[in-house]
Amino acid sequence: MPARIPEFSLLEKHGIRLIPYGIAKSEKEAARIAKRLGYPVALKIVSSEISHKTDYGAVKVGLKNEERMLAAYDDIMESVRGHRTSGMLVQKMARKGLEILIGGKKDPQFGHMVVLGLGGVYVEVFRDISARICPIRKEDVREMVMELRSNPLITGVRGIRPIDIASLEELMVRVCRIMVEEDIEEMDLNPVVFDERGYDIVDVRIRRGV
């Protein structure tokens, strides 16, 4: 029985494609998965105990070959010693592109809503977000994009190609549906890396209602 990441499984159940990954229980298995995905890869500890994995040194990215990957594996296991873990996530490295945050939240007055913003640090520094109450249609996503002050980065500006907006629209509509159908309290897809051909969902956080 392979280990699972419940957040990933939930998205997959609703037909959302994640960046290719596998969960390894050993170094040997990690090497096998990495070879299948193709280098470079990222490693991330799977543990419900550790929430800020980066702060813990439990995330290593851009591992170019097996040697570096195995070294990173050891480093991570060392830094999470004493915590309960359930495996090592081996992920294909995300494409280069625009980091976007897609979020969902259940508001006490209005119910489920979705949020769109630039990912990474931008979203917290500039608070440049657009939100809609669920359900939404693709037209709403187009409006949300235009509402962002940073919209030229999405729709294209000098030297920057527009991202694949059609797939963003579809993803947002699906996220909205999941929020409602699964009665989710809070959700982050952050970052989702977009380029002109599509996207890679790198990380997911979900809090279910009690």
Next chain:
Amino acid sequence: MRRDVRNLNHVFEPDSIAVIGGSPATGKLGHVVLKNIMDASFQGKVYPVNPKYREVLGLRCYPDVHSIPGKVDLAVFAIPAEHIPSVMEQCGRKGVKGAIVLSAGFGEIGRKDLDEKLSKAVKKYGIAMIGPNCLGALDPSKRLDTLFFPFYKLGRPRIGEISFATQSGAVGSCIVDMAAHFGVGFAKFASYGNALTIDDADLVEYFGSDPRTRQIILYLEGTKDGRKLFEVMKKVGKKKPVIVLKAGKTAGASQAAMSHTGNIAGNYTAYQAAFRQSRVIEANSLAELFHVVNAFSQPLPKGRRVAVLTDGGGLGVLSADAIEAEGLQLAQLSSETEKVIREVLPQYGKVGNPIDLIADSGPEEYRKALDALLADPNVDSIIVIVLFQAPALDSSILDIVISASDQRKKPIFAVAVGGDYTAESRKVWDRYGIPSYDSPDFAVRALKKFTEYSLLSQKKK
């Protein structure tokens, strides 16, 4: 529409009013409200109800509601909270369909028991109840006025087409007073207080179906049922412009958020989303509320292209800056317009936008330029700036702008910055339904919201 919401007709347009607690004692709420109802020249029957008196303010006073000989549409309550549920029950049996409970002392001080009893009585008879703990209602066309603020301190708006619901009595009364001052007319006003049964959404829904209401204002701090408000706003927003002033924007971001989304998207984010999705226009301050409300006297613009006409270069530049900042566009004038301007100002070299008529232009130059802009297919809206201080202009410029606006071809926003003379002149425009502003950026911001509303309604029709 719920039965009690339909019955709001009995609150706003009653033929007869019972004032529960009507009193000759000048300090009492029951005295002030009764006096105001009479001073407003309410045309129907007024019945003070108070077992202590036979006569109040020259009217026959009744010991209870049942003793009133004719029918009663609206009961206004100005008695202590404890007694209200049982009197409401009597009103229900009498066939009263509208109620305003001015008195406080309910849920807001923890008396949930009184809330329960009162809403039970109200629901049993389908009574439309405003309150408790509120200012009540106005309907200038029916001369209905249950506000308990003296007339010499708080002005009452003239008859108009705007209906306004407010959660706060204090902010509500200030807006009513300001509307009276600025000559903004009201169809209906309600301060809904604790919103025990009739709430924000119910009033918006009712105003939405009220034939005399063409524009709706809502002052909101928080709503109990956002979904309900959202659904009503979506429905009404398609028919009539709804302008909301939302207070309490900073509070409410989730303290225990585990996600980025939870951290950055607070409760106000949800309100904003709901407003956008339902085409509700959000004003960001009391001043902006009026700036936007006044805009709606103009026809809707078809696009974002703005022409600026001015006799003061600097004010034109300030407008152009604001147009750029707000995401509107300076119109590229047609060659016909350029030709007219060159005829008006032969000394001119290049004609640009803003069109600077320079300070020695008179009213006639404005008239020709305005006519050209109204006919220019490249222009969606017009900001006309007038320097009343300039010696070449006399007060006939007021009339020229009014005549241009009367053609109802394109929205015209007037800007005049200055002191007493300017302010007095702008008042004339106000009365004629020309939105006028004492700073170019105010005009541009209001025009931006007006334009966005217009484009959104064109798109979603």
